[in-house]
Amino acid sequence: SFKAANPGCELADFVRWHSPRDWTEHSEGEDKEKSGAGGGLSARMKAPGNMWQDLWSQARAVPAHRQKRLFDETREAEKVLQFITNLGPGEVAQLVLPTILQAAHLRILSSEENLECLDYLHDLHSELMGLITSLSKLQCPPEIRHYRGNILLHDFAKRETLSWQVLESIAKAELHISRFMSLRKKFVYDLSVAENEEQEDALSEMERFVHSLCQEGAEVKVPGAARGPAGRLIQAIFRESNQDTDPRPAGLPSTPRTRQFVLRCLAGRPLPSSRPTPQRLYARFAPHEFRLNGVYTLDRQYL
Secondary structure (H helix, E strand, O other), X not given: OHXXXXXXXXXXXXXXXXXXXXXEEOOOOOOHHHHOOOEEEOHHHHOOOOHHHHHHHHOOOOOHHHOOOOOOHHHHHHHHHHHHHOOOHHHHHHHOHHHHHHHHHHHHHOOHHHHHOOOOOHHHHHHHHHHHHHHHOOOOOOOOOOOOOOOOOHHHHHHHXXXXXXXXXXXXXXXXXXXXXXXXHHHOOXXXXXXXXXXXXXXXXXXXXXXXXXOOOOXXXXXXXXXXXXXXXXXXXXXXXXXXXXXXXXXXXXXOOOEEXXXXXXXXXXXXXXXXXXXXXXXXXXXXEEEEEEEOOOOOOOO
């Protein structure tokens, strides 16, 4: 392109523009006819067999817009699309892991049960937000590999550690919420042991009792001892746990009313030589109902 833009130019003109250190300016005692009007090439450029001279003699005067592009953005974009198309579910999850963890935390925050037990989960949510923020700031996408080979960099190890900490905190928050829902189901929604006149008082008392049970590291007093609503419910729970000696008046169901099965496996589809991909089958058996739901994945790398 330099030859096309400057007709009649020589290697000295290109070197003076591209590599000024290889251009020697004219001195007072030097012959101008030998060194040129403004100077000449350095000794390195004048050496026999210099690569610059060979390339200059072989280069053709072709404008830049007619030359083959060194970077073809269309081809590179097609490579990106092909890379994304061939990603498996696990690889996609690795690429957007901070986003997935943040969405999981948002789902917990937006649940009604979380709002009711937010008083003793506030510190856990603050810790979760700090971990997810630190994880999203790491510049270590999983598809980047070290040029020296299989070398685990510091950011990769930190990303893995933070991800496990976030998962453990999310599991802890879900455990707290599940425990709160279970206790509330047992103590708040089942007040059949309470008398009619004490239903309203028992409800508020049970709410306080359930919240106190969810607090960690604190002893809980049962209001009214064994004669109060909470005490009588606890006794009923212990009686129902041993149906052989103290059977429930209505009796226990002989067979389960609804049965559900989830089958998971890794299998290559659509060809036997395809990569193993996750497959899932769900079955539900209930009175007057039989349902099968399947979720299947294909290996599209060689389709």
